[in-house]
Amino acid sequence: MGFGISGLYADETGLAQLDVKEYNLANGMKVLVLERHTAPTVACYLYFRVGSVNEQLGQTGISHLLEHMLSKGTQTIGTVNYAREKEILDQIDVKKERLAYLTAHKKGSTPDVDDQEIKGLEQELKSLSEAVATYWIPKEYDHLYIRNGAVNLNAATNQHTTYYYCSLPANKLELWCWLESDHLMNPVMRGFYEERDTVLEERHMRSEVDPGGVLWEEFESMFYKAYPLRRPIIGWRSDVSALRRKDVDDYFRKYYAPNNAVAVIVGDVKAEQVFLLMKRYFEPIERGVPVAPIVTREPEQLGERRVTVEFEAEPRLMIGYKGATIGAPEDYTMDIISAILTVGRTSRLYRELVTDKKLCLDIDTSNSAGVPGQGEGIGCFLFYAVPAQSINPAEIEPHVYAALERLKTEPVTDEELNRAKNYLAAAFVRGMDSNDGMAQTLGYNEMLCGWRYILDWLSRCQAVTKDDIRNTAAKYFIGQKRTVATMVRKPEPQINTDEHR
Numbered sequence: 001m002g003f004g005i006s007g008l009y010a011d012e013t014g015l016a017q018l019d020v021k022e023y024n025l026a027n028g029m030k031v032l033v034l035e036r037h038t039a040p041t042v043a044c045y046l047y048f049r050v051g052s053v054n055e056q057l058g059q060t061g062i063s064h065l066l067e068h069m070l071s072k073g074t075q076t077i078g079t080v081n082y083a084r085e086k087e088i089l090d091q092i093d094v095k096k097e098r099l100a101y102l103t104a105h106k107k108g109s110t111p112d113v114d115d116q117e118i119k120g121l122e123q124e125l126k127s128l129s130e131a132v133a134t135y136w137i138p139k140e141y142d143h144l145y146i147r148n149g150a151v152n153l154n155a156a157t158n159q160h161t162t163y164y165y166c167s168l169p170a171n172k173l174e175l176w177c178w179l180e181s182d183h184l185m186n187p188v189m190r191g192f193y194e195e196r197d198t199v200l201e202e203r204h205m206r207s208e209v210d211p212g213g214v215l216w217e218e219f220e221s222m223f224y225k226a227y228p229l230r231r232p233i234i235g236w237r238s239d240v241s242a243l244r245r246k247d248v249d250d251y252f253r254k255y256y257a258p259n260n261a262v263a264v265i266v267g268d269v270k271a272e273q274v275f276l277l278m279k280r281y282f283e284p285i286e287r288g289v290p291v292a293p294i295v296t297r298e299p300e301q302l303g304e305r306r307v308t309v310e311f312e313a314e315p316r317l318m319i320g321y322k323g324a325t326i327g328a329p330e331d332y333t334m335d336i337i338s339a340i341l342t343v344g345r346t347s348r349l350y351r352e353l354v355t356d357k358k359l360c361l362d363i364d365t366s367n368s369a370g371v372p373g374q375g376e377g378i379g380c381f382l383f384y385a386v387p388a389q390s391i392n393p394a395e396i397e398p399h400v401y402a403a404l405e406r407l408k409t410e411p412v413t414d415e416e417l418n419r420a421k422n423y424l425a426a427a428f429v430r431g432m433d434s435n436d437g438m439a440q441t442l443g444y445n446e447m448l449c450g451w452r453y454i455l456d457w458l459s460r461c462q463a464v465t466k467d468d469i470r471n472t473a474a475k476y477f478i479g480q481k482r483t484v485a486t487m488v489r490k491p492e493p494q495i496n497t498d499e500h501r
Helices: 062-069 082-105 113-133 140-147 170-185 192-208 211-223 237-242 245-255 271-282 329-342 348-356 397-409 414-431 435-448 453-462 466-476
Strands: 002-005 008-010 016-018 021-024 030-035 041-048 151-157 162-169 261-267 305-311 316-323 360-368 379-387 482-489
Touching: 016 453, 021 271, 030 271, 030 435, 041 170, 041 435, 062 151, 062 162, 062 192, 062 245, 082 113, 082 245, 140 151, 140 170, 162 170, 162 435, 170 271, 192 211, 192 237, 192 245, 211 305, 211 316, 211 482, 261 271, 261 435, 316 397, 316 466, 329 348, 329 360, 329 379, 329 414, 329 453, 329 466, 348 360, 348 397, 397 466, 414 435, 414 453, 435 453
Parallel strands: 030 261, 305 482
Antiparallel strands: 002 008, 008 016, 021 030, 041 162, 041 261, 151 162, 316 379, 316 482, 360 379
């Protein structure tokens, strides 16, 4: 039996297998290689076991800001004279800190001696910024990659990991090894304050004016009471605004150690040659302190939680239930339930709320299982609905709850169950068809629970029964474990038209 994906096959028992070769460098860095000789390209992903859950209070968003900074180059890439550049960068840091102090402690609006110092600092900083720019080679890191045929060059931060990736011609793998190892040994946080402003603007667009982002932040902070998943990945504005270059540099040196990293290489390569390159470029990097586990435990939810957001936007609705842990039997069942409820025009809730009753423009579900060993490994099964025009989100809620009660009391049909399983099988194949998709799947799962999770994920989903669906629905979809976030249009201000005589 085959899956139609290079490198993925089924053994004699029908279980999926991948010929992934593993290698551990002496400094603790893990390397995963999957040979796929279908095209002369290679996908290179570098994962770090650190994300927003590892941030301290007052430094939310630092993982994401660091992700931005690592495209700025190193002591040899992006500069014409690093020694002189460093002198000016250090001066900028000192003056920025003094300016922040004066601005924060300024009292009243009457001009005083502090105002003169503030104006002087602003002028000095402008001059220093112009001076340091003469030593920079903008975007040299990106241009080196692009000139050598790189595509899909990017990075991402989530709750548990930060990762950097690109696709290259296979014969340029050594270039990737050199660039990324140099980043780990000699990064330079140049242009820090300008990039911090860029991140703040990104936060504005994603989380402060985008209705979905606004509602999501409110939902997350309500869904989790103690666990750090309640904090936004992009960070709170006040925290990001207060971050200093030294903070980000210290955070990098604390967490970006090789023993907290996994490299995933998928494509037209030979595993042994990859391991030799990794040893040459990455093994000289010193081992660091392992990322400490999250000790905070999410307390039991004792009743339904609700939040209403007033915003200048069309209404929206989020309903979340505490979910299962990755690898638990209910994890696979939740994936099936999600497909039955909202995947495709014939799914239960889409057909009822969008097609038939026209209460929603769209409705979707997602199953985000909890991470083993992180807190209690509590997941989230989420509903996201966009009501049709003039429909109050409260009108949608009873239909969602009725659909969940029906799962508890009535077996799903054979057609529904088979359609859900077929959808998941197709999505499984699509997600790993490309080198990038395979590398991302391997790396992400390795970070959370080990890459072998994907080997039996499909067979475990295919084995889900109607009784499993009933039992899982009864266990998890209860009002006591529910969080509801509703966005309603902000009411028009009341104008008093009474005439006062």
